[in-house]
Structure formats: structure tokens, C-alpha cells
Amino acid sequence: ALPTIYVITPTYARLVQKAELTRLAQTFLHVPQLQWIIVEDSPHKTPLVTAFLASSGLAYTHLHTPTPRDRKLQEGDPSWLKPRGAEQRNEGLRWLREDRRGQTGAETQLGVVYFADDDNTYSLQLFDEMRDTQRVSVWPVGLVGGMRYERPVVEGGKVVRFHTGWRPSRPFPLDMAGFAVSLKLVIVNQDACFDGDAPMGFLESSFLQGLVTMDELEPKADNCTKVLVWHTRTEKPKMKREEALQKQGLGSDT
Numbered sequence: 652a653l654p655t656i657y658v659i660t661p662t663y664a665r666l667v668q669k670a671e672l673t674r675l676a677q678t679f680l681h682v683p684q685l686q687w688i689i690v691e692d693s694p695h696k697t698p699l700v701t702a703f704l705a706s707s708g709l710a711y712t713h714l715h716t717p718t719p720r721d722r723k724l725q726e727g728d729p730s731w732l733k734p735r736g737a738e739q740r741n742e743g744l745r746w747l748r749e750d751r752r753g754q755t756g757a758e759t760q761l762g763v764v765y766f767a768d769d770d771n772t773y774s775l776q777l778f779d780e781m782r783d784t785q786r787v788s789v790w791p792v793g794l795v796g797g798m799r800y801e802r803p804v805v806e807g808g809k810v811v812r813f814h815t816g817w818r819p820s821r822p823f824p825l826d827m828a829g830f831a832v833s834l835k836l837v838i839v840n841q842d843a844c845f846d847g848d849a850p851m852g853f854l855e856s857s858f859l860q861g862l863v864t865m866d867e868l869e870p871k872a873d874n875c876t877k878v879l880v881w882h883t884r885t886e887k888p889k890m891k892r893e894e895a896l897q898k899q900g901l902g903s904d905t
């Protein structure tokens with residue numbers, strides 16, 4: 652049987668949320684043996700995400716956990732100030748370790764864990780590449796870190812350094828979208844998690860440091876020469892007219 656790909660996605664309520672989730676779901680529908688672990692940044696499961704998942708046609712697990720107030724970005728904060736989605740990814744990891752049992756196929760530890768933010772763009776080929784991850788597999792990520800792409804540099808089949816525009820000395824200067832971990836490694840290393848207090852750029856390292864060393868990384872995507880995932884970001888829609896209509900009492904009711 653194919654190893655299951657467990658995709659962990661943090662998500663939060665905003666105008667573009669349903670559009671982002673639609674784009675993601677319609678990609679994932681093309682991927683065999685995928686289970687979507689969607690973790691809402693919210694004190695409860697919202698009706699929007701609940702209904703969306705129920706009609707998505709995907710195998711999914713719906714979780715939620717709110718980001719504590721002091722760790723949450725406030726309106727006007729620059730986006731790099733605090734890591735986003737750390738608590739939610741950890742909740743996904745907790746579910747894999749503690750609650751996955753009882754699901755079909757849960758007795759096997761054959762599987763792959765991937766962290767897919769809700770606004771990125773994923774090629775179907777990426778999932779073929781990560782499917783046979785033994786420990787941690789890695790590949791380039793497009794449009795990230797002020798670069799056209801960041802990537803692990805491979806020599807003689809091994810990752811020897813990282814092509815990145817910023818602090819290449821970080822233990823793992825990789826974007827969240829640039830690696831997958833075997834389920835077995837996640838289960839064996841019960842304590843590996845994301846440090847929500849990690850300084851900027853160190854969130855990925857805080858998790859991976861407990862799991863692998865650089866020379867154990869498995870390069871994918873033609874020795875890390877192909878970009879199969881892009882760190883796209885969606886513009887926040889302007890609601891100027893909407894607000895003007897509402898002031899006149901003409902707001903739509905949908």
C-alpha cells in the first residue's frame with residue numbers, strides 16, 4: 652500500500668479563507684492516499700470550516716487550538732514579528748502521536764507528514780516526491796525569503812549547504828514548505844515540536860533539530876533543482892465599498 656501523506660494545515664478566519672481552502676482542497680483531491688489534518692487557529696471549530704470539510708470529498712481530521720493572545724500578531728504588526736501557525740502544527744503532531752490510533756491503517760507507521768500552509772501553491776509532483784521519505788526529505792521552495800527560490804545544495808547525492816538569502820548558518824535554513832518527515836520519525840521522537848517563541852526564521856529549525864542532521868537529509872526534486880512548491884501570499888482584499896454600503900444600510904446579507 653502507498654504510505655499515507657498526512658498534510659497538516661494551520662488556518663484562521665479571514666475574508667480569503669474559503670478561497671484558500673478551496674484551492675488547496677482541489678489540489679489535494681488529485682493526490683492518492685492523503686489525509687488532511689486541518690487545524691483552526693480558533694477556540695472552537697468554526698461552521699465555515701466544518702461545512703467546507705464535510706463537502707470537500709477529502710479524508711480529513713478537523714482540529715482547533717487558539718494561538719495565545721501574547722503570541723498572536725496584532726493588526727499593524729509586521730508579519731515576521733512572530734511565528735504563525737506554531738501551536739496549530741503542534742496540535743496536528745499531537746493528534747498523530749496520540750489520537751491517530753483507532754483510524755484505519757493506524758497500526759502501520761508507514762506515512763509521511765507535511766506542513767502545508769493554506770496560502771501556498773503546491774504541484775502534484777511534490778507529493779510523488781515526498782511519498783517515500785525515510786526520515787526527512789527536502790526540496791526547493793519558490794518565491795521565499797526575498798529570493799526567486801531557496802534550496803538545499805546537493806553534492807554527491809547529499810545536502811552540503813543551503814542556498815538562501817538570509818542567515819545560512821541557521822541549523823536548517825528551510826521554509827516550512829520545503830521538507831517532509833516520516834511518520835515513524837515523528838512518533839519515535841515524541842518531543843519534537845515547533846517552538847512558538849523561536850526567533851524569526853528559526854521555527855523550522857526548532858522542530859528539525861530534534862529529528863535529523865544535515866547529512867541525513869534526503870534530497871528530492873532532481874537533487875533539489877526543481878521548484879514544485881511556491882510560498883505565494885494572497886493580498887488582503889480591500890473592503891472600502893463594502894463598508895460604504897453598510898454605512899448607508901445597504902449591506903448585503905450574505
Ligand code: UDP
Pocket residue numbers: 660661662663691692718723724730735736739767768769770884
Ligand atoms: N495562520 C494561523 N493564525 C494566524 C496567522 C496565520 O493559523 O494568526 C496560519 C495561516 O493560515 C497559514 C500559516 O499559519 O496556514 C502561515 O501563516 P502565513 O501564511 O500568514 O505566514 P507567511 O506566509 O507570512 O509565512
Ligand code: MN
Pocket residue numbers: 768770771882883884
Ligand atoms: Mn503564507
